[in-house]
Structures are given as C-alpha cells and as structure tokens.
Amino acid sequence: MSEIEPGEQVAGDQPRLVGVVVALPEPFASELKSWRASFGDPLAEVVPGHITLVTTTPAEDWQAVLEHVRAVAAEQHGFQVQLQGTGAFRPVSPVVYLNVVRGFEDCVALHEKLQDGPLARDLPFPFYPHVTVAHDVSELAMDEAQRRLASYQAEFPVDSMGLYEHDADGVWQLQEELFFGGQEDSES
Numbered sequence: 354m355s356e357i358e359p360g361e362q363v364a365g366d367q368p369r370l371v372g373v374v375v376a377l378p379e380p381f382a383s384e385l386k387s388w389r390a391s392f393g394d395p396l397a398e399v400v401p402g403h404i405t406l407v408t409t410t411p412a413e414d415w416q417a418v419l420e421h422v423r424a425v426a427a428e429q430h431g432f433q434v435q436l437q438g439t440g441a442f443r444p445v446s447p448v449v450y451l452n453v454v455r456g457f458e459d460c461v462a463l464h465e466k467l468q469d470g471p472l473a474r475d476l477p478f479p480f481y482p483h484v485t486v487a488h489d490v491s492e493l494a495m496d497e498a499q500r501r502l503a504s505y506q507a508e509f510p511v512d513s514m515g516l517y518e519h520d521a522d523g524v525w526q527l528q529e530e531l532f533f534g535g536q537e538d539s540e541s
Contacts, residue, residue, distance in 0.1 A: 368411035370519035371418055373467055375434070375460070377402035377484065381507045385451075385486060388502060392449075392487040392494045399524065404434070404453060404482050406464045406514060410472050417471040419529070422516050425466045426531035431512040432459040436484055438506075439499045447490070449498040450483035451505060457482050463514070 377385060382402045390397035412418045435455035442448040453460060460482035468474070487498035513532040517525045 368413050369415055371407065371410050371412045371472065372405065372517040372519070372525060373407035373422060374403040374405050374515050374517065375511050376515055378509050381509065385484065389486055392498045393490045394487050396488060402484055404460055404484055406460065407467050407472055409519060410474055412471060414471055421470045421472065422467065423531060426514060426533055429463060429533040431510055431533050432456050433508060434511050435508040436506065438504070439486070439502045440483065441495065441499055443495065447488060447495065448485055449487040449495045450485050451502065453482040453484070455508070456511065
C-alpha cells in the first residue's frame, strides 16, 4: 500500500473542511485572547483572533483548492485593517465581535474572490468581516464583552492569509500561510 501524501484526499474519505483567515498580529492576538477568556469563551485558548474570509467549506479536490487560494493570494495587494468598537449577531447567533471599520471592503472583495471555483457554495448568512470576542457564552458575558470593548481600537497591515484545515480532532490546523503579491512563506 502506498503512503498518503499530506493534503491528499483518499477515495471514500469525507471532503476536507477548509477555512481561510486573516490572523491578527501581536500584540492584538494575545490581548484579544485574554479578553475572550475573561468573558468565559470556551474557544479562547484554541481559536486565535482572526477575520474569517472563508468559513468551514467542504473541499472535494484539495489540489484545486490550493491552486485557487494561491492564485487569489498572488493577485491580492496588502491593505490596512482598523478594528473599532463592538457589534453583535444576537439574537440570530450568540456572537459579540469587533467591527472592521477600515479594510472592510478589502475583506469583502477578497472573500468574494476566494468563495469561487472549488470553494464556491451558498452561505446561510451574508458575509460580514469581524473579529469574534465572545461566542457561546451567557447573555450577561456577551453584554459585558460588548460594553468593555466598545472603545477598543487596533490597526495593522494585512499582507497574507492562512489556509486552514479542520482536522479529525476538530482543531483548525494551518496548512499554508499565503503572502499577497506572490510571496511565499519559506517555512511552509
């Protein structure tokens, strides 16, 4: 029996679950991890701060996904993101988030390019760039998150996006960091 290469789909396997995100840089990532934990969010320790560009999407053809995401990254130019204040998806979803006030349109355009080809699918909700700070916590904790981070601000450049796969243990694993303009991460 031959060895299976990393990223290779085996006949009969379930489709791989893919996600694409913009990771928050330090010190913001650690700062928001602490905030999220303080609100009792059970995912604070395992989900780093990020802006989702492609949410959990089944991928039948891993190679096609890689080629597609790499092609989008090669054509993408860097942009600035500014986070400011909070919002919530309540009552539809138990989520409090930071608003993306600068870079919102860039994230939407990037999402539209990514959510095409092998990653095309109908989404249950319209795409809305944000950074989750409280999820699946009590109403009181969501109120506290929304109030305490109402004046939060952060700004940073975005020059890459991460391609993730949901592994068998339910953990998102970075498969490749894709730098915009065709740069590649030498450690991938």
